[in-house]
Amino acid sequence: MTRAHEEALRTAARGGPGPGAAAAAAAQAAEEGETPSTGAAAAEAAAAADKPAALGPDAPVLAVVIKGDVQGSVEAVEQAMANLAEGRAHLQVVYSGVGPITTSDANLAAATGAWLVSFNLPAPARDADAALRHAGVRVVSHRVIYHLLDEVGSFLEGARGAAAAAASEQLLGSAAVVQVFPLVVNGQEAGRVAGVRLADGKLVRHWAAAAAGDAQGQDAAAAAQSHRVVYRLLREGEVVYEGPCSSLRRRKDDVEAVEGRGAECGVVLDEGRLADVRPGDVLQCVAVPAAAGA
Numbered sequence: 001m002t003r004a005h006e007e008a009l010r011t012a013a014r015g016g017p018g019p020g021a022a023a024a025a026a027a028q029a030a031e032e033g034e035t036p037s038t039g040a041a042a043a044e045a046a047a048a049a050d051k052p053a054a055l056g057p058d059a060p061v062l063a064v065v066i067k068g069d070v071q072g073s074v075e076a077v078e079q080a081m082a083n084l085a086e087g088r089a090h091l092q093v094v095y096s097g098v099g100p101i102t103t104s105d106a107n108l109a110a111a112t113g114a115w116l117v118s119f120n121l122p123a124p125a126r127d128a129d130a131a132l133r134h135a136g137v138r139v140v141s142h143r144v145i146y147h148l149l150d151e152v153g154s155f156l157e158g159a160r161g162a163a164a165a166a167a168s169e170q171l172l173g174s175a176a177v178v179q180v181f182p183l184v185v186n187g188q189e190a191g192r193v194a195g196v197r198l199a200d201g202k203l204v205r206h207w208a209a210a211a212a213g214d215a216q217g218q219d220a221a222a223a224a225q226s227h228r229v230v231y232r233l234l235r236e237g238e239v240v241y242e243g244p245c246s247s248l249r250r251r252k253d254d255v256e257a258v259e260g261r262g263a264e265c266g267v268v269l270d271e272g273r274l275a276d277v278r279p280g281d282v283l284q285c286v287a288v289p290a291a292a293g294a
Contacts, residue, residue, distance in 0.1 A: 002104050060089040062156065063114035065105055066096040069121055074098060077119045077145065084149055088156045100124065103131045110135030117141075119148060170287040172229070173201025173259070175267075177281040183268060193249065193266040194277045202259030203267065203285045204229055205245050227287040231269060234282040241277075243270050245285070 062085060068074035074096050085091035094114045095105070101116065101124040109116045109132075116132065118124075118141040124132060132139060142148035179195035196203075207227040233241035248255050249266035258265040267283060 060156070061092060062089050062152075063092040063094050063112055064117050065094050065109045065112075065114050066117045066119070067101050067105060067121060068096075068098060068119040071098050073119050077117060077148065080145060080149055081117070081152060084153055085156060101128050101132075103128050106131035106135060106137060109137045115140055117148065117152075119143070119145065168289050170227070171201065172285040172287055173203050174199050174285070175203060175283045177233075177277060177279055177283060178264075179279060180277050181266065191268070191273055192277055193268050194281075194283065196265060196267055196283055198258060198261060198263040198265075200261060201285070202257055203245075203248060203265065203283075204257040205248055206256065207287055227289060230286050230288055231267070232284040232286060233269070233274075233277065234284065235278065235280075240281075241269060241274055243274075245269060 064081065066074055066077055066081075068077060078093055078096055081093075082091055092114075094112045095108055097105075100121060101118055105116060106124075106128050108114070115138045118139060120143045121141065123129065123141075124139075140148060140151050142151070175196035175198045177194045178197050181193045181195055182189045183191040183193045207229050229245065230242055231245045232239050245267060247266075247268035248258055249268070250258060255265070269277070
């Protein structure tokens with residue numbers, strides 16, 4: 001990495017704003033004929049006056065590395081993104097600069113979990129492109145700022161909805177897929193069974209099995225109707241399946257729940273039709289509000 005990128009990485013690690021924020025304030029001060037000190041004070045005062053209600057700690061965070069063709073473009077993109085994120089997410093500009101995307105940009109974005117936002121620039125050179133792909137960095141590249149903001153805005157809306165949904169979800173348990181077996185019905189293979197080992201919590205087929213221990217009588221009946229259970233299959237952190245559990249199997253018996261760290265069982269997803277299950281995948285059992293996705 002270049003010295004500027006290394007400094008940006010240190011700043012991000014400390015939780016401070018990236019160098020792009022200071023550059024934008026300084027540029028605005030220069031345009032208004034102010035000294036750097038008075039310009040910074042004015043920028044801070046204006047920011048304090050216009051600051052929206054503070055976002056909670058659970059609000060999504062969008063970290064970005066911004067590159068553009070000229071400094072004016074970079075500043076315009078940064079300001080537009082700040083306006084777009086206002087009241088929706090915490091925007092962290094890890095680094096901003098002028099010129100083509102480099103391997104240093106890719107490495108910095110990868111190290112900080114940032115998006116790489118490119119405005120009015122050609123495609124990255126082969127080495128930078130390879131670094132971006134290898135690290136799985138999300139690249140937002142446009143030549144029209146409205147298109148760029150549409151893509152970022154869609155993410156922010158989705159992230160806000162996901163954050164709200166996550167707040168009302170309950171992770172009941174998770175397990176690691178250790179083997180995959182054929183699902184045999186009437187002597188014929190009818191799908192696949194994921195052989196899993198429980199890491200924590202419990203796996204249940206229905207929410208009633210999870211809620212039964214927390215309520216009694218009518219309260220238990222109401223609790224059983226409040227949520228539903230979905231299973232999520234994750235591969236390298238990405239959700240590759242979300243849906244119901246058709247069957248939990250323990251020693252060839254169908255059961256309603258399996259619990260206890262290290263317990264092993266077979267899980268049938270989507271009536272066994274889900275073929276893309278692999279050893280090393282992570283299976284999560286999640287309770288979501290009954291109305292969600294209904």
